[in-house]
Amino acid sequence: MFVLFFSLCEIALFFILGLTPLVDNYAHLGGFLFGILAAITFFDDSVIDTEAFFARTRRSCISRYRKLISQTTGLFMLFSLIFLTYTLFYLGGDLKICQSCNFLTCVEFPPANIGSPFWYCDSCQTEAVGYFFQNPLNDYFDKLEIVCPSQEKFEFQLDPPLEEIDHLVVINMCRKNCLA
């Protein structure tokens, strides 16, 4: 029971950690499912064998069929891994499973209507592209073109001009202009 309590605490901790960007609760979920399958497959120390199966002593149904269940689970795990890989590589780009479920893996905290959040969950950080244009006279970057996640384009004059390329500028400009 101590193990169960401790594991529940750990799951809760990692669920909260998964709500930040870059850490993904879907990966946690996938790892959990495949951990169960792998453990049922590999952890069976063959305590139950044919002898036990045919034994006339009282045994629970589960312990009789444990070996069968573990082998079936292993096969299921293998096939589901192959199927998931196939799905990823042949449908991955077009596949949009439950876009509205993304609150499970990234939640802005504190919420936007209370104050400016510590982190953002929008697509500007991952998908916005920025092109900096250099002024040939003084080698400073004074023009910026942004391609939004929705493939819209915007152009800006940078004032003051930048000495080095700064990706934070792209992200902030995307948040101001693309998401409105």
Next chain:
Amino acid sequence: MRLALLRSAQPLQTNPMIGASYETLVKLGSLDANRIVNEGEAWRLATCWFLHGGVIHYLSNMFALLLYGIPLEQSHSHLTIAAVFIISCYGGSLFSALMLQSSVGASGGIFGLLSSTLVDVFWVNSDVLFDKTIVPGMRRSKVSEQG
């Protein structure tokens, strides 16, 4: 080391876990479904296990890995635990890539060890794990005595 860490850490709005920026992680091999599918970078499914989002992410993951990994390796063979860890890491990466997320971390493997601990305790074998009165190696002899 500390200086390098501080220099590479980004503002909290970019990375709330005191770590590198998104672009750095992409260069180092983080998980990105678009790059995996459209640019043929399938190695991202494996390299993202070794990256972490930041200090907080890394410490909590390594803490959990020690917590679940040590008792599991003591009661099962190293190869078994390695197989469980790698399979669940791969499964976690696949799930994450299928949901079009971009992520880093060995979290899938950690959760695999966690769930396999639960399976070990509540399904495969009793309460031997985490029991301090039983020393490693005693389990097998116990089984053979029964048989």
